Amino acid sequence: MQKVLVMDGVSEEGLRPLRREEDIEVVIGHKMTEDELVRVIPEYDALIVRSATKVTPRVVEAAANLKVIGRAGVGVDNINLEAATARGILVVNAPDGNTIAATEHTIAMMLALARNIPQAVGRLKEGVWDKKAFLGVELRDKTLGIIGLGRIGSAVAKRAQALEMNVAAYDPYITEEKAAGMGVELLSLEDLFARADFITVHMPKTKESYHMIDAAALAQMKDGVRIINCARGGIIEEEALYQAMTAGKVAGAALDVFEKEPNTDSPLLSLPNFIATPHLGASTREAQLNVAVDVSDEIVAALRGKLVKNTVNIPSVNPQVLSAIRPYLGLAEKLGKFLAQLVGGRINKLEVVYSGELAKQEVASLTTAVVKGLLDPILQVNVNFVNAPVLAKNRGIQVFQAIDGEADGYASLITVKVYSDKTEKSVAGTLFGVHDPRIVMIDGYRIDTVPEGYLLYVPHLDKPRIIGPVGVLIGEHNINIAAMQVGRKEVGGRAVMMLSVDAPVPGETLQEIARIEGVLDVKMVSL
Ligand SMILES: NC(=O)c1ccc[n+]([C@@H]2O[C@H](COP(=O)([O-])OP(=O)(O)OC[C@H]3O[C@@H](n4cnc5c(N)ncnc54)[C@H](O)[C@@H]3O)[C@@H](O)[C@H]2O)c1
Ligand SMILES: O=C(O)[C@H](O)COP(=O)(O)O
Numbered sequence: 001m002q003k004v005l006v007m008d009g010v011s012e013e014g015l016r017p018l019r020r021e022e023d024i025e026v027v028i029g030h031k032m033t034e035d036e037l038v039r040v041i042p043e044y045d046a047l048i049v050r051s052a053t054k055v056t057p058r059v060v061e062a063a064a065n066l067k068v069i070g071r072a073g074v075g076v077d078n079i080n081l082e083a084a085t086a087r088g089i090l091v092v093n094a095p096d097g098n099t100i101a102a103t104e105h106t107i108a109m110m111l112a113l114a115r116n117i118p119q120a121v122g123r124l125k126e127g128v129w130d131k132k133a134f135l136g137v138e139l140r141d142k143t144l145g146i147i148g149l150g151r152i153g154s155a156v157a158k159r160a161q162a163l164e165m166n167v168a169a170y171d172p173y174i175t176e177e178k179a180a181g182m183g184v185e186l187l188s189l190e191d192l193f194a195r196a197d198f199i200t201v202h203m204p205k206t207k208e209s210y211h212m213i214d215a216a217a218l219a220q221m222k223d224g225v226r227i228i229n230c231a232r233g234g235i236i237e238e239e240a241l242y243q244a245m246t247a248g249k250v251a252g253a254a255l256d257v258f259e260k261e262p263n264t265d266s267p268l269l270s271l272p273n274f275i276a277t278p279h280l281g282a283s284t285r286e287a288q289l290n291v292a293v294d295v296s297d298e299i300v301a302a303l304r305g306k307l308v309k310n311t312v313n314i315p316s317v318n319p320q321v322l323s324a325i326r327p328y329l330g331l332a333e334k335l336g337k338f339l340a341q342l343v344g345g346r347i348n349k350l351e352v353v354y355s356g357e358l359a360k361q362e363v364a365s366l367t368t369a370v371v372k373g374l375l376d377p378i379l380q381v382n383v384n385f386v387n388a389p390v391l392a393k394n395r396g397i398q399v400f401q402a403i404d405g406e407a408d409g410y411a412s413l414i415t416v417k418v419y420s421d422k423t424e425k426s427v428a429g430t431l432f433g434v435h436d437p438r439i440v441m442i443d444g445y446r447i448d449t450v451p452e453g454y455l456l457y458v459p460h461l462d463k464p465r466i467i468g469p470v471g472v473l474i475g476e477h478n479i480n481i482a483a484m485q486v487g488r489k490e491v492g493g494r495a496v497m498m499l500s501v502d503a504p505v506p507g508e509t510l511q512e513i514a515r516i517e518g519v520l521d522v523k524m525v526s527l
Contacts, residue, residue, distance in 0.1 A: 002303050003043055005029050008050035014292020017300055024303065034419050038062040041339055044297045048072055049079070049393065049423045051261075051279065057083040068302040070295040071099055071312070073282055075232060077205050081313050084302045088387035091312040092298040095151065097290030098282035104154040106230045107253035110160075113198075113226050114139055137509070140164040145196025148203030148231065149174050149184065150254050156200060168192055171203075193220040198228065205232035217239040224251040230281045232259040243266050245274060247288045256281045258368045314368070314386050319360045328414065330356065330365040331429045331437040334451040334527050335416045336373025338427055338439065341525045342457060345422030350374060350392070351400045353415040356407025367401045370416055445496045446489035453482075454501045455525040461518040462495040470497065479503050494520070 004018055007029045018026050025192070032040070034056055041063045044191045048070040049055060055069060060083035069079055071093040081408070112118055115136035116211070123130050144160045146153045149171040161183060179186040182339045187195070199221065203209050213227070213236040227250060229236050238259060244250045245268070252273040258266060261279060261397045268274045294310070298453045301308045310317055317325070332352075340347075352367045365385070372388040375395075384392060392399055396398050407413040410430040418424040428441035429451065439449040449455065456474070460466050467486065474481060480502040488495035504511075505524055 001025050002045040004046040004048065004299060005040070005044045006048045007032070007081060008048075008072070010048055010050060010295075011292035012161040014072075014289045015296050017293060017296040021300055022285060024300070034058060041066065046070065046303060048295055048348075049077060050282075051078050053078065055079040055084070060084050060087055060089065060264060063087070063089065064373065068092060068483040070094075070299045070300055070302075072291040072295045074102075074298055076312050077232065079312075085313045085386055086382040088382050090152045090240045090302050090314065090384075090386050092302060092308055092310050093296065093300070093312050094291035094294035095310055097294050098284075098287035101284040101287035102152045102230055102281040103159065104202060104284075105277070106152070106156050106228060107159050107163075108255065109230060109275070109277070110144075110198055110200065110226075112275055113228065113252045114238040114272075116273075116392045119272060125223065129382075139198075141166070142197040142240060143168060143195050143371075144188070145169070145199045146184070147189070147192065147199065147201045148187075148209075149179060149182070152231070153200075153202035154182055156202065157182055165198075168195060189217075190220060194222065196225065197222065198226045199298070201231050201235050203231060203235070203298065205234050209235050211235070211237040213237060213241070213320040218244040218249060221249070223249060226250070226252040226254075228242075228254045230254075230256040230355065233259040233263075234420055234440050238266060238268060242271070245271050259301060259478040273376060296386075306402045315364055317362065317365055322365075324361050325358070325363060325366055325369040327434055328366055328412070328429055329369050331431060331451065332369035332414055332416075333373035333376075334437065335414060335427050335429050335439070336370035337372075337376055337454075338451060338525055339416055339418045339425055340374045340377045341421060342427075342523050343418045343420050345420030347374070347378075347395075347397055347418055349400070351402065351417040353402045353404050353417075354412070355404045355415070356410060356412040358412040358414065359403040359405055359407075361405075363401065366414065366493055367399065370414075371397075376425065408441075413440070413472040415441070437457045439498075442487070442496055442498070445489060447485045447496065447498050449485055449498045450483070450500065451527050452500075453527065454504050455527065456501055456505055456513075457498075457521075457525055458499070458513065459520045459522045460495055460497060460498040460516075461520065462490075462492050463518055466516060466518045467497060470499070470513055472517070473509055473512050473516075474499070474501060474505060477506065477509050497508060 001023055003025045005027050018024055037059050041059055045065050046068045050072050057080050066088045066089050074095045076093055079091055116134040120134045143166045144171040147168040148156055160167050164389055168187045170187055170189045176186050218240055254275045256277045257279050298308050352370050354363045368385050368388050371392050372383050375383045376390055413428055413430050415428040426443055429439050437451055439451050481499050483500040485498050486495055510522050
């Protein structure tokens with residue numbers, strides 16, 4: 001039975017994909033301190049959170065059985081990705097389900113700011129019919145400056161255009177063509193600050209975006225600008241905003257998010273032209289159902305070792321690419337595993353070259369599979385697709401990936417070369433048909449070996465009285481030889497012998513084989 005801990009009031013209805021799995025137990029957690037979470041987390045295989053629960057390095061460290069963390073929403077700044085990745089814990093999110101909710105909340109905030117709706121409602125509820133105090137502004141013909149033109153930013157742009165606003169944006173990561181296709185003018189940040197009547201931010205909180213709207217940025221804005229943040233607390237420096245509002249530079253501001261949450265004592269809350277909501281951007285029935293269903297599907301897939309779409313700490317692969325490379329994943333891992341057992345010394349470099357049909361695909365996941373295979377026999381820790389690149393980096397192994405159109409007559413070929421401080425070794429593999437993996441080259445010698453079970457690798461001199469004695473020694477230990485290949489480059493030179501055996505050959509037999517005249521080395525490999 002696998003156990004999933006669900007925190008932060010994730011929609012119960014949306015947990016259906018988890019609830020219908022008989023071997024998955026869903027536990028709804030109450031609000032916990034870090035210490036409480038550290039105490040209970042070892043029991044769980046998966047954890048689902050929204051933004052309230054902080055998945056700190058301590059929580060990750062204690063999570064002995066955790067395979068996946070699911071964020072029922074977009075922002076993952078409450079999850080320590082570095083710690084999760086280093087421990088091989090997959091992080092997934094549900095980035096599409098609340099886009100419309102956050103977009104509509106942004107538009108609602110902009111209209112509420114323009115027409116002082118929350119303040120007017122407040123006065124009316126106090127029994128005051130005050131028409132004069134709440135003279136608003138119209139949105140039509142005003143310029144909206146959007147910072148971050150992603151899913152939410154572009155949906156906000158579309159709705160603002162329907163309100164007859166001029167829409168401009170700053171986003172260093174999207175092209176002019178993409179923005180032009182939305183009818184949005186891409187500007188520098190300085191130009192956006194100088195032209196916008198309303199500014200709304202829609203990017204993640206990163207090192208670059210943290211306090212992007214600070215005193216200096218506010219000073220560059222138009223007098224009377226109105227500012228909205230329905231993205232992440234910390235993008236706007238709250239103290240600087242407070243000063244700019246009290247100085248009359250900023251006519252109004254609407255925040256759905258704060259640097260510290262929950263937040264009920266911000267000085268901003270005392271200002272009449274400041275409005276706020278308690279992080280409600282994603283709080284619609286529809287969005288909560290969407291994100292809960294999406295993340296539950298992802299958790300089931302992750303626990304079953306199936307394709308997971310919205311991975312945060314490993315690159316996600318689109319389904320077409322995946323169907324092209326999936327058959328090669330096992331082979332790639334075995335090539336890495338094979339070399340790990342062949343090469344002596346400290347490994348410092350790995351090169352993976354893709355040829356033939358594979359050279360036309362996105363092969364990064366295959367390279368990760370090679371790295372995983374290479375590190376698996378070497379390390380005690382669980383090596384998986386999430387932590388393999390980090391572990392390689394931490395061990396000082398440089399990983400290079402290249403493509404080469406020429407596949408030596410095969411439809412596709414993966415050639416892996418490993419360098420250590422003592423030696424270098426290479427191996428190449430392919431698929432015969434769709435599912436039939438083969439090692440077809442070792443150190444430039446052609447062979448044809450199924451990469452499975454126990455393999456004995458014996459490089460030797462190409463002369464008589466070697467193959468026979470090796471076979472006899474193995475036979476004397478009652479070990480059956482299932483297959484044997486020999487590869488050589490020229491007659492009388494060096495050659496390699498690969499034997500598939502039904503059981504591991506014991507150490508003393510390996511030493512006896514090594515003593516046969518003409519045998520250059522002997523290695524037992526388990527795949
Ligand atoms: N208030 C809420 O409840 C709520 C709900 C959903 C999403 N969000 C937040 O809204 C934000 C946007 O979400 P999304 O789904 O649109 O994300 P997204 O990834 O689709 O878009 C983010 C955009 O920001 C751009 N960007 C990144 N760094 C930037 C920078 N330094 N300057 C300018 N642009 C930058 C990216 O290029 C991208 O186009 C996120 O912070 C997310 O966590 C909040
Ligand atoms: O990033 C998000 O998805 C939003 O900020 C929503 O956060 P919440 O799930 O805590 O409401």
